[in-house]
Amino acid sequence: MTDGFEKKRIQDLKSMKLLNSLPEKEYDDITSLAAFICNTPISLIALVTDTRQFFKSRQGVDVSETPIEQSFCAYAIKVPQKPFIVEDARKDMRFKDNPLVTGQPNISFYAGIPLISSEGNALGTLCVIDNKPRKLEQKQLEALKSLANQVVHLFELRKKRMEIEQSEKRFKGLVQSGSDLIAILDFEANYQYVSPTSVNVLGITPEEFMGKNAFEFIHPDDKEAAYASLLRLENKKQLTLKPFRFKHGDGSWRWIEAIITNLMEDSAIGGLVANSRDITERILSEETLKKSEAYYRGLYNSQTNYVLRTDMEGNYTYANKKFIEEFGWLYPDGKILGKNSMPSIMDYHHQRVEEKVGQCIAEHGKVFKVELDKPTSDGKIITTLWDFVCIVDPEGIPSEIQCIGLDITARIKAEKAVKESEQRYSDLFHLSPQPMWVYDIDTLKFMDVNEAAIKHYRYSYEEFLNMTIREIRPKSEIPKLEAAILQLKQKEKSYSSGEYLHKKKNGQEIIVEIRGNILFYKGKKAEVVLATDITERYNHIKAIEAQNEKLRKIAWTQSHVVRAPLARMMGLIDLLKEDSPSVDQKEREQLLEHVFQSATEFDEIVRNIVNTTQQNSENYTLGN
Amino acid sequence: MDEKEPVYDIVFMVDDDPIVNCVHQKIVRNIGIANEIRSFTDPRKALAELRSELCHAKKSMLVLLDINMPEMSGFEFLEFMELEDFNLNVDVIVVTSSICENDRLLAELHPRFVRDFVTKPLKAEDLKKIIAYP
Structure with missing residues (x-):
């Protein structure tokens, strides 16, 4: 009886939570009706487990259960499709020795209808019992069957109610304790409901959220992404928001991860359900991890930087590939770790190294720059630039010097x-x-x-x-x-x-x-x-310019003074040449007289000019 | 076109040399471009008379102006015209014995009045061309 089907049946029965439950009126009404219809003194609703049968409802019996061995119903449910009828148990070999037959309540007649759950399991029976042998009429049997259906129906109802209760309980449990925060928002992200966990998660009471918009709390840098996600909800049922920062009641920013479910269509909710969780710790540790990983990966893989660490005595505890490639020749046995680092530095820089290390130890965590000359395998010297930093152990005691260096020979050469x-x-x-x-x-x-x-x-x-x-x-x-x-x-x-x-x-x-x-x-x-x-040159130019000015003046004088009588003569001669009647004899003589005067004037001017020029040139010669 | 209408009401001859004025007078009279001719050897007197003519009548006038004159140079004469904002119905022809290019450039600084710059001797043909007299 403990095969797979039986196990499932028992589970189904237990899930009903009917065993050991108190009598209920609905069930008692049915048994009393069954006894009345079939005209029997006893009627039961019996539930059969692997060890006993429990009477959910009973008419005419005082005990609430009997062991499985005495059960008629156990037989009845073996063929769940059919009613199980024993007309006279005293003559039936299966039951004639049954204490319920031989003693109280002296069962003689038994008719049981299996109660089949929605899962298809026979959980027990609705049965009628008499202490004298008898038969059931077809009508009575039909009535009994429909009453059994009623019982099954009650069972199903009970199961549904329990499921609802359970989910309600679960929801309440979720909402009222735990680290999740549940909020219902409208499409504009205004709070409609906020669970009491908001006090634990965000240090803000649900009342404080009412009438506010979620974006009032979101970090300015994260608003855009959150808003974009929200827009996508219009044609999606559910999505997980990228972690965003939310302002805690104490003013700090907390990283929040939220799952938003669109329950706009759901009349009971009519909003967006946001299930949020504080993941600040996780984000921060992730970030730190990312940063340090990137930093170290960059350093150790670097092909241009030397990376090494030494203990406080200057012995190598770590050296990267690049350093070993270039300075490994200094340690012919090929083992660099544990060796002293000084031989890789030119003697004249040893003191400088000691000074820098001293400074590093005095201010650990701070980076000190130092330029060092190092010997190369081909007998040359290269210049390297180093960042020294002192690393301390968890107790704060200097434990190592980390050195990151670069060959700057080319740069020095250029300089x-x-x-x-x-x-x-x-x-x-x-x-x-x-x-x-x-x-x-x-x-x-x-x-x-x-x-x-x-x-x-x-x-x-x-x-x-x-x-x-x-x-x-x-x-x-x-x-x-x-x-x-x-x-x-x-x-x-x-x-x-x-x-x-x-x-x-x-x-x-x-x-x-x-x-x-x-x-x-x-x-x-x-x-x-x-x-x-050019003062002197300038003075020369000035002198020349002055001379030029003099010459210009002479030219001007010549132009005006010398040409004046000449031009006059030309004008007069023009008039004389013209054989016009306007010029009579007397005028002609007058014009000729003018011509003569002009010629005399011209002669005088020329004499003057010759004199002046001679004087000037004498002056110029003397002046020099 | 035998009876030609004179172009100017008055023509002023301004030259310190009376002989030049006399020659110019003859030329102007011969081509008959003026109703009246006045000669001045002192440019200051010419300027005063020109000023008074401009006060009461809108007469068109021509000035034949020499440059090198003892009392006032032709350029000073032009500057006075400019300063006192003479009417634009006064035309000036600078007539000088100078052949300096610089003098021509100085004359060109007064384009409101100066119609042309002529090197002596002034010829009837030149004068006709300048005032566009047919």
Whole structure:
């Protein structure tokens, strides 16, 4: 009787939770009706387990159960499809020795209808019993069957009610305790309901959530993603939101993971059900893990960096591939761990290493930079740049020095080349016979001046470096200088040129021709200037220009004074030539007289000019 | 086109040399472009008379102006016209013995009045061309 089917049957029976339950009116009504219809003194609803039969309802019997061995019903349920009828138990070999037959209640007649659950299991029977033999009419049997159906129906009802109760209980349990927070929101994410767990999870009471919108609590950086997910819910039943930050009642941000179920269609809920959980711890530890993993992976796999650690005596505890590749030759037995690191550093840098390590220990956790020369296998020396950091054990005691290094030989070489070219440039600058200087374009301060400039302007080198280029000019020249500088800056020209008035230390003003080139000098934008004193040349030009002016005047005089009588004569002759009647004899004589006067005047002028020119040229010769 | 209407009401001759004025007068009279001709050896007097003419009548006037004059140069004369904002119905022809290009450029600084710059001697043909007299 303990085969698979029987096991299932027992389970089904137990799930009803009918065994040992108190009498209930619905069941008693049925048994009393059954006894009445069949006209028997006893009627029972018996439930058969593997050890006993329990009477859920009983008419005419005092005991609530009997052992399985005495059970008629156990027989009845063996063929669940049919009613089980014993007309006279005293003559039936199966029951004639049954204590229920031989003693109280002296069963003689028995009719039982199996009670078949919705799962198909015969859980027991509805039966009628008499103490004298008899038969049931067909009508009575039919009535008994339909009453048995009623019982089964009651059983099913009970099962459903229990299921509901159970799920309610489960829901209540979920909602009221535990780390999950359940909230019901409308489509605009306004809170409709928040479970009491909100106090535990978020430090906010359900009442405080009412009338508020979920987005008021979500971190600004996470709002967009959350909103986008929410929009997707319109055509989806359920989704899990990417972890987002939610403002805890104490003001801190907590990472929340939420599962949103769209129950808009469900009239009982009519909203979005959000099942949220605080996963801050998880997120934080994940992040830390990710960061440190990425950092270390980057470091150890690096092909350009040396990574090594040493103990406090300077013996290697770790060295990466790159370091071993390049400096492993220093340790011919191939074992680098445990060896001292000093041989990999040029002797003259040993003291530097010791100093740095001292600093590291004094301020552990802080990174110190140090440049070290190291020998290579081919007998050369390379320059390396290192980050030293002291690592402490859990007790805070320095345990290791971590060193991350880089070969910077190429960089140093390039720097040297730059220095050399700077030196060449510097020589060119300092040895120039013309005054030269470098000034900072932003502050206009002199940054360097050459010997020629010092000689010419009479300021000492120190004086120059405390001055700006404004101070070697008379005040009147400042606006011109400022305009030139502004243009240099705005147009981003790389050179400049022009003529300016400068002032020496003794106050003497000189005219200089300036040629300048923009360059970067000691990290600043500067202009190197070559100044040529053109005062003398300028004076020569001035003299020539004065001479020219004199000549121009002579030309003008000639043009006006010399040509005046000539032009007059030409005009008069024109009139005389014209054979016009308007000119009579008398006028003709007058015109001729004018011509003569003009000729005389012209003669006089020419004599004057010759005299003046002779005097001037004499003056010029004497003056020189 | 025998009876030609004079183009100007008054023509002013301004030259410190009376002979030049005399020659110019003859030329202007011969081509008959003016109702009245006035000659001045002092440009200041010419300027005063020109000023008074402009006060009461809208007459069209031409000035034949020399440059190199002792009392006032032709350029100063033009500057006064400019400063006092003379009417635009005064035309000026600069007539000078100068052959300096610079003098021509100076004359061109007064385009409101100066119609042309002529190097002496002035010829009837030139004058006709300048005032576009047929």
